[in-house]
Each structure stands twice: as C-alpha cells, then as structure tokens.
Amino acid sequence: MVDYRExxxxxxxxxxxxxxxxxxxxxxxxxxxxxxxxxxxxxPTAGTDGRHFFYNTKFIDSLSxxxxxxxxxxxxxHNVFEHMMxxxxxxxxxxxxIAADFAVNQILKDASIGEMPKGKKGExxxxxxxxxxxxxxxxxxxxxxxxxxxxxxxxxxxLLDEHVDWGKESEGQGSGKKxxxxxxxxxxxxxxxxxxxxxxxxxxxxxxxxxxxxxxSNLPGALQRLVADLTEPKMDWREIxxxxxxxxxxxxxxxxxxxxxxWHTSAILPGQNNDEMIDICxxxxxxxxxxxxxxxxxxxxxxxxxxxxxxxxxxxxxxxTAVFNPKVFTPDNADELLxxxxxxxxxxxxxxxxxxxxxxxxxxxKFVMFTDGWPFDSWGDADYCDTIFLINNPYERDIxxxxxxxxQYND
Numbered sequence: 001m002v003d004y005r006e007x008x009x010x011x012x013x014x015x016x017x018x019x020x021x022x023x024x025x026x027x028x029x030x031x032x033x034x035x036x037x038x039x040x041x042x043x044p045t046a047g048t049d050g051r052h053f054f055y056n057t058k059f060i061d062s063l064s065x066x067x068x069x070x071x072x073x074x075x076x077x078h079n080v081f082e083h084m085m086x087x088x089x090x091x092x093x094x095x096x097x098i099a100a101d102f103a104v105n106q107i108l109k110d111a112s113i114g115e116m117p118k119g120k121k122g123e124x125x126x127x128x129x130x131x132x133x134x135x136x137x138x139x140x141x142x143x144x145x146x147x148x149x150x151x152x153x154x155x156x157x158x159l160l161d162e163h164v165d166w167g168k169e170s171e172g173q174g175s176g177k178k179x180x181x182x183x184x185x186x187x188x189x190x191x192x193x194x195x196x197x198x199x200x201x202x203x204x205x206x207x208x209x210x211x212x213x214x215x216x217s218n219l220p221g222a223l224q225r226l227v228a229d230l231t232e233p234k235m236d237w238r239e240i241x242x243x244x245x246x247x248x249x250x251x252x253x254x255x256x257x258x259x260x261x262x263w264h265t266s267a268i269l270p271g272q273n274n275d276e277m278i279d280i281c282x283x284x285x286x287x288x289x290x291x292x293x294x295x296x297x298x299x300x301x302x303x304x305x306x307x308x309x310x311x312x313x314x315x316x317x318x319x320x321t322a323v324f325n326p327k328v329f330t331p332d333n334a335d336e337l338l339x340x341x342x343x344x345x346x347x348x349x350x351x352x353x354x355x356x357x358x359x360x361x362x363x364x365x366k367f368v369m370f371t372d373g374w375p376f377d378s379w380g381d382a383d384y385c386d387t388i389f390l391i392n393n394p395y396e397r398d399i400x401x402x403x404x405x406x407x408q409y410n411d
Contacts, residue, residue, distance in 0.1 A: 009057045010036060016068035016114075023069075024113055025214035026223070030079070031072040033206055039162075042188045047162040048075040049084070049189045050199040054162070063117055070114030074126075074160055077104035079203050080226060083137060084163055091141055091288035097163045098153060099141035101127045105160075106135075107220050117160060127157035134221065136393065138289055139374045142347050146376070162188075204230055229410070237390060238301050240407050241368070244388055245305050248278055248365035278312040281357065281364040281385075286318040287348040289372030290392055294409070295342040298370055298390070303337050315362055318343040321376075323356040350375040354384055370409070373399040 013036055021028030031053075039047065039054035047054040053075060063071065078084060083100040105116065105128040117125045132140050144151060191199070211219075211227040219227065282302065284295060299316075306312045314337070317326040329337050353369065356362075366386050373391040379402050380387065387404030400406050 005061075006038065006057060009055070009060050012060060012063075012065070012068055013053070013055065013072075016065060016072055019065065019069050020072055020113075024073070024111070026210050026216070026219055027073050027076050027113060029210035029214055030076045030206055034075070043162045045159070045161050046071055046075065048079055049191070050079050050203050052189075054189075064115065066115040067117045068114070070108055070116055071160065073108045073113040074101075074104055077107060078161075078163075080207055080223065081137065082200065082203075092145075093163075095144060095148070096137070096141055096288070097159055098127055099144060100137040100163070101157075101159055102129060102132050102140045102144075103135065103137040106130070106132050107222060111220050125158055126160045127153075129156070136222070136374070138287075138372050138393070142287065142374060142376065146347055229408075237407050237409050240405075241301060241388070241390070242305050244366060244368075244405065245278060245280060245302075248280065249309075278306065278309055279364055280312075280366045280368065281315040281362060282317075283323075283353045283367070283369045283371075284316070284318045284342050285348060285369070285371035286320050286324075286343045287372070289348075289374075290342060290370055292342055294392060295340075295370070296338065299337055299340060303334060306331075306334060306337075315364065316340060317353075317356070319349075319352055319356075321347050321349040322352050326356075348372075348375055349377065350380045351378045354381040357384065373401070373406075379403065 017028060017031045019028075020031050034048060034053040035051060037052045037054050038057065040056055040058075043054050043056050045056055045059045053072070060068065078100065081100070081104070083096075083104075105126045108114065109116065109128060110133065116128065119125050132143075135143075144153075207227060208230050211231070216224055216227045282299075284290060284298075290298075302314070306314065311331065312329075312334075314329040315326065316329060316337070317323045325341075325343050327336075327340060348371070350369070350371075353367075357364070357367070364385050366388060367384075368388045368390060370390045370392065372393045373389065374393070379389075382403035387401075389401040389404060389406050390409050391399050391401075391406060392409040393399055
C-alpha cells in the first residue's frame with residue numbers, strides 16, 4: 001500500500017511527464033515509457049537504466065514542477081545518448097559522468113525544457129557551461145581532462161542523478177540482477193551484457209517511434225542527427241572498408257586459379273589474382289570512444305577480408321596522445337589479430353599516428369583510423385598516405401574529416 005507521502009511524489013512525477021508530453025512531445029513520449037521506481041535505499045537523487053526512472057522521495061519532494069520536468073529530460077537524454085550504456089568505455093567514471101551532465105544540461109537549457117534544479121542560494125545545482133554548446137560528452141570529457149588542474153569541479157556544480165555504471169556490465173561482468181537480489185529486489189541495478197543490448201535496442205526503437213509520432217523537425221540538432229541515423233538508409237561501413245582495402249591491389253585476373261563461382265558450371269572463368277601483398281595500418285582511438293566489442297567487430301571484419309589473400313601485413317596500434325601497443329600481423333600470426341586488446345588512454349591527438357609512421361619508416365597503402373572524430377588539434381598529415389577515418393560518434397553523424405575518406409560506423 002502506497003502511503004500519502006509516496007503518492008504525493010508519484011503524483012508530482014506523473015504531472016511532470018504530462019507537462020513534457022504537452023510542451024515537448026518527443027521528450028514526454030520517452031519519459032512516460034520509464035517505469036517509476038522508488039530507490040530510497042541506494043539513490044540519493046534520481047537515475048535511469050533505460051527502462052526505469054529511479055527516484056529518491058526526499059530529492060523529488062525538494063523540486064519545483066519545472067525542475068521535475070528538467071530532471072525527466074535529463075534522464076531521457078542520458079538514455080538516448082547511451083551515456084550509461086556503451087559510451088563510457090575506459091574513461092574515468094567520475095569525469096565521464098560530469099561530462100555527460102554538461103552535455104545534456106546544455107541541450108535542455110538551449111531547448112528551454114523545464115528548469116535546472118536550484119541550490120539553497122538560488123544557484124544552478126547541475127553542471128552547465130555555455131562554452132559546451134553543441135559539444136558531445138566525448139569532446140567535453142577530453143576538454144575537462146586536459147584542463148582538470150585549472151578547473152575546480154566542486155565549484156562548477158554537482159551531478160543531478162546517480163549514474164548507473166553500465167561500463168563494467170557491458171564487458172560481460174553483470175549478473176542480471178540488482179545487487180544479487182533479483183530484478184524486483186532492492187539495490188543499484190546490475191545487468192548482463194545480453195540485457196544491456198536489449199535495453200539499448202528498446203531505447204532506439206522508442207526513439208524512432210517517438211520521432212514518427214511527434215515529429216523530429218523541432219528537436220535539438222544533436223537529437224535530429226540521432227533520429228536521422230536510425231531512420232535513414234546508409235551504406236554499411238563493412239562494405240566500404242572491404243572495397244577500400246581491396247583497392248590497394250591491382251584488379252587483375254589469372255587463368256591459373258579458376259573462380260569459385262565457375263565451379264558449378266562447365267565454363268572456365270578467370271579467378272582474381274590475390275598474390276599481391278596488402279599493406280595497411282590500423283589505429284584504434286583509446287580515449288574511450290570505442291568499446292571492446294566494437295573493436296573486436298572491426299578487427300573481425302579486417303581479418304575476414306585478409307583471409308581472402310595469400311600475403312598481407314597489418315600494422316595495428318592503439319593511441320591517445322601517443323601511439324602504444326603496436327603489433328604487426330601477417331598470415332603467420334593472423335589468428336592472433338582477434339586477441340588484440342584495446343588499451344585505455346586519456347586525450348586524443350591524431351597527429352601522433354603520422355609521427356609514429358614517419359619515425360618507423362612505415363608507408364602503408366591504406367591507413368584506417370577508428371575514432372570518434374574529435375582530435376584536440378590537427379587531423380594529421382593529408383599528404384602522407386591514403387587515409388580512411390571510421391568514425392563512431394552518435395552525437396555528430398555529420399563529422400567530415402578535412403582529407404581522406406570519412407565513413408560512419410554503425411552497429
């Protein structure tokens with residue numbers, strides 16, 4: 001049985017969701033699908049896991065109606081941008097949570113959605129700085145990491161919610177329960193890798209449904225790009241990668257090795273000559289923009305392409321502000337490619353990749369960089385080699401490298 005105080009809190013939350021539906025239908029649509037769950041036992045403010053809206057009764061009771069609307073918008077944006085799902089990567093959790101809050105609070109302010117919760121002196125409680133207008137959390141994280149010594153976070157704001165740390169669970173360490181007490185038990189949520197994928201897919205489906213029913217034309221730019229990425233047809237990055245790698249060798253044919261396509265016919269057709277060496281370099285952005293699963297998917301695709309050829313050499317490394325963990329793979333050790341572990345790093349300096357290749361005398365036929373597309377400074381040396389930027393950045397699907405080929409990663 002719900003007591004009077006609890007019912008008062010539920011009524012406030014339901015009213016806030018209705019207000020969002022009327023004023024900002026897209027946000028309201030996504031907010032109403034979240035099940036309201038009392039989390040007084042572990043949550044000091046509020047939180048979300050993509051399915052639930054966890055709340056602390058004392059915190060919600062302290063909010064005005066418009067502040068409650070802001071809080072729902074805050075949780076909705078964390079879900080659609082996957083801040084607690086796959087985006088944290090190897091980043092420092094506390095700084096990542098702050099960066100994520102800077103990103104979503106700025107969007108809510110610019111879109112006039114609710115009102116930022118206030119402190120005792122009337123100051124904004126949350127992290128917000130107009131400097132970060134239109135910046136994704138990844139870029140903000142790089143900025144505050146680079147300038148951490150100059151910034152006093154304690155004076156800039158506080159987290160408005162309890163961030164469910166899905167980073168560890170996304171690597172398969174989750175139990176699928178809440179602190180071992182079951183899904184209906186108490187405690188901070190913990191999920192299996194399979195459950196996270198389901199939740200992620202559910203959020204994407206909900207976004208598409210909300211956009212179709214409410215329209216996306218009036219959404220903030222970052223959300224418009226996300227919706228477009230989910231609804232507009234696009235060429236698969238795997239096909240482009242294969243085409244580009246295969247383009248490094250001559251497209252000639254030989255009568256010495258018949259094409260497999262001709263095996264079931266009486267005709268003798270030429271097979272492609274795959275004797276020429278493929279020589280490529282692969283660089284993995286270790287600043288936290290790529291998950292281990294995405295890294296493995298990328299390397300699996302590369303290996304599948306390489307398996308079609310007799311001779312190849314792959315220079316592979318990770319980088320942040322410098323190159324580290326470099327490896328070379330040939331047909332002799334190709335199976336070890338899938339065992340490569342993406343390191344963890346800090347900021348992002350693209351230029352270090354070209355510095356490394358020049359220092360080592362490496363001149364690849366193709367250089368492929370898997371990144372979020374947010375370098376601190378230069379994108380690199382446009383004249384050194386043919387470059388492909390495989391960009392994994394759901395915030396900014398229109399990022400275009402100033403040279404080479406830009407390919408958007410989609411999983």
